[in-house]
Amino acid sequence: MKLYRHYKNKPYTYVGLAKHSETLEDMVIYETRYENALGKVWVRPKTMFFETVDVGGVQIPRFKKIPMEIVDTTDVTADKIDTVAPIIERSFGQWDAKWFYSKFNDHQKFFLVIAWVQGQAVAFKLGYERTEKKFHSWLGGVTPEFRGLGIAQDLMNHQHDWCKAQGYTKISTKTQNRFREMLVLNIKNGFNVVGIDSDSPDGEKILLEKIL
Numbered sequence: 001m002k003l004y005r006h007y008k009n010k011p012y013t014y015v016g017l018a019k020h021s022e023t024l025e026d027m028v029i030y031e032t033r034y035e036n037a038l039g040k041v042w043v044r045p046k047t048m049f050f051e052t053v054d055v056g057g058v059q060i061p062r063f064k065k066i067p068m069e070i071v072d073t074t075d076v077t078a079d080k081i082d083t084v085a086p087i088i089e090r091s092f093g094q095w096d097a098k099w100f101y102s103k104f105n106d107h108q109k110f111f112l113v114i115a116w117v118q119g120q121a122v123a124f125k126l127g128y129e130r131t132e133k134k135f136h137s138w139l140g141g142v143t144p145e146f147r148g149l150g151i152a153q154d155l156m157n158h159q160h161d162w163c164k165a166q167g168y169t170k171i172s173t174k175t176q177n178r179f180r181e182m183l184v185l186n187i188k189n190g191f192n193v194v195g196i197d198s199d200s201p202d203g204e205k206i207l208l209e210k211i212l
Contacts, residue, residue, distance in 0.1 A: 001066070001067075001068040001115075001117070001149045001150055001151055001154060002014040002015070002149050002150050003033075003065070003066040003068075003117070003146075003149050004030070004063040004064060004065055004066065005063070005064050005066055006062065006063055007053055007055060007060055007061065007062055007063075007064070010032070010033075010034060011032075011033040011034065011066075012030045012031060012032060012033060012042075012063065013030060013031045013033055013148055013149060014028065014030050014063075014065075015028075015029040015030055015031055015041075016028075016029055017029070017046065018043070025045055025046075026045070026046035026047075027043050027044065027045055027046060028043065028044055028045070028046050028049040028050075029041065029042070029043050030042055030043075030044075030049070030063075033145075048062065049062065049063055050062070050063070066117060066118065067117075068115055068116065068117050068151065068154070069115070069116040069117075070113060070114070070115055070116075070154065070155065070158050071113070071114050071116060072111065072112065072113045072114075072158065072162065073111075073112050074109070074110060074111055074112075076104075076110040076112045076126070080112060080114075081100070081104075083114060083121050083124075084112070084114065084121070084124040084126070085097070085100075086121075087121060087122070087123060087124050087141050087142075087143055088100070088139070088141055090141070090143045090144060091141030091142065091143065091144075092141065103138070107128040107129075108128065108129070109128055109129035110126065110127070110128045110129075111126070111127055111128070111135075111159065111162060111163075112124065112125070112126045113125045113126075113155050113158050113159055113162075115142075115151050115154065115155060117146065122142065122143050122146040122151065123140070123141065123142040123143065123146060123151045123152065123155060124139075124140060124141065124155070125137065125139075125140035125152075125155040125156065125158075125159050126138055126139045126140065127139075127159065127171075129168075130172070132167075133167070133168055133169045133170060134168060134169070134170045134171070134172065135163045135166075135168040135170070135171045135172075136171070136172050136173065137156075137159060137171055137172070137173040138173075140152070140155065140182075147181075152181075152182070152185055153185065153189075156185070156189060159171075160189075160210075160212060163212055164212050168212060169211065169212055170209060170210065170211055170212060171209070171210050171212055172207070172208065172209045172210075173186060173191065173208050173209075174197060174200075174205040174206065174207055174208070175205065175206050175208070176202075176203055176204065176205055176206065177204075177206070183206065186208050186210075187208075189210070190210045190211075191208040191209065191210045192208060192209060192210070193206055193207070193208055194207050194208060194209045195207040
């Protein structure tokens with residue numbers, strides 16, 4: 001995750017490193033995560049970005065990295081579903097428990113990954129076994145205020161590493177054109193479009209698969 005907080009308590013997204021064209025000094029590119037009339041994208045020397053500053057006689061980081069904890073489980077109990085339900089509601093605009101359980105109860109051998117930031121569940125990824133060698137990544141989401149931080153990528157990496165360790169050789173997923181960011185993320189991570197599900201009651205879906 002690429003979330004940092006300035007010592008004056010403003011949040012920023014760490015974009016990456018660049019080279020100063022004249023001095024070749026490492027520069028950090030970062031973006032505001034709040035409205036700033038002066039600009040959204042900023043740059044400063046790497047040494048300055050990661051240095052400490054004196055605040056009231058105490059040395060603290062100028063920019064402090066906000067940690068993320070990834071918790072996974074194969075025991076997807078009701079309390080775990082209660083944790084991800086608000087994320088689903090925030091991500092997709094609604095939480096339909098009847099729809100969720102109608103799908104959930106049709107499968108076994110689940111794997112759930114939840115991202116926590118400062119005690120708050122902010123993202124999840126849930127999938128299940130289809131066959132002995134094939135895993136399906138069913139549902140996932142990131143709450144709007146935590147998007148753009150690389151969390152979806154972190155959860156995908158965690159899920160795929162677990163699948164490989166379990167002996168799965170293929171992973172599948174579905175998405176829709178309206179979820180462009182997830183479609184692009186899947187393709188960037190080696191998924192191939194293998195078909196279209198035109199019969200889904202939720203609307204036409206793009207079928208993707210990846211060899212692990």
